[in-house]
Amino acid sequence: MPASVAPVGYVYTFTPNAGDQDGDQLVFSISNKPAWAIFNASSGVLGGTAGPGDVGTWANIVISVSDGSLSTALPAFNIIVVSPGGDGSAAVIWQPSDGLVGERIFALAIDHGNSQNVYAGSYGGGVFKSTNGGRSWGAVNVGLNNTSVYALAIDPGNSQIIYA
Structure with missing residues (x-):
């Protein structure tokens, strides 16, 4: 599943894993795309940098893929845009490692x-x-x-x- 938190000012990126055993071209689509994000219909990549006005929950985002005959979709997910803290606060931002790439x-x-x-x-x-x-x-x-x-x-x- 995609990361559920996108801190203001940090790049958010999600790339779905998809393939077609016949080698057909895949076309991705999205519903409920966050206004601050960009979506690539060829690769399915959802990404962008949220600003201070985007703080809140962007709900029920669904990424679908089709090979022209069959289609499937990820379960709906949410992205919560959070504002970095001010003086006297602390935040932890998770960064992915190089491990288990491609594994579900x-x-x-x-x-x-x-x-x-x-x-x-x-x-x-x-x-x-x-x-x-x-x-x-x-x-x-x-x-x-x-x-x-x-x-x-x-x-x-x-x-x-x-x-x-």
């Missing part, structure tokens, strides 16, 4: 004993593990080829055991 993640689990150990369950890719808080990832899929993982749990008695 449905579950996360963080090792209670070592928060740098993070597990991610993916659609069709099985389970991935990061030992550096999510900066890099490796597959931990012994015998789990093409497996979709929708839930993860770490054994409280032995953090080396993961239930998927």
Whole structure:
């Protein structure tokens, strides 16, 4: 899913993952596009920089794609534009890492004993593990080829055991 927060003055970008097994040209469309954003119908990229007048929730945004015969759409999502704080306030802005590009993640689990150990369950890719808080990832899929993982749990008695 796209990022749900867009701080004023920072570039927001979302690129959907889409492909056509027959190689047909894909055309994207959007409904409820935020006024501050630009949408590319060829790539599906939604991006822009919100200004102070854009603070608030931009709701029920839907990106669709069609190959001329079939079409599908992402679930509706919201983007909340937030204003940076003034003196005496603090803000944290999440920045994506280079890890798990192209994977659709449905579950996360963080090792209670070592928060740098993070597990991610993916659609069709099985389970991935990061030992550096999510900066890099490796597959931990012994015998789990093409497996979709929708839930993860770490054994409280032995953090080396993961239930998927």
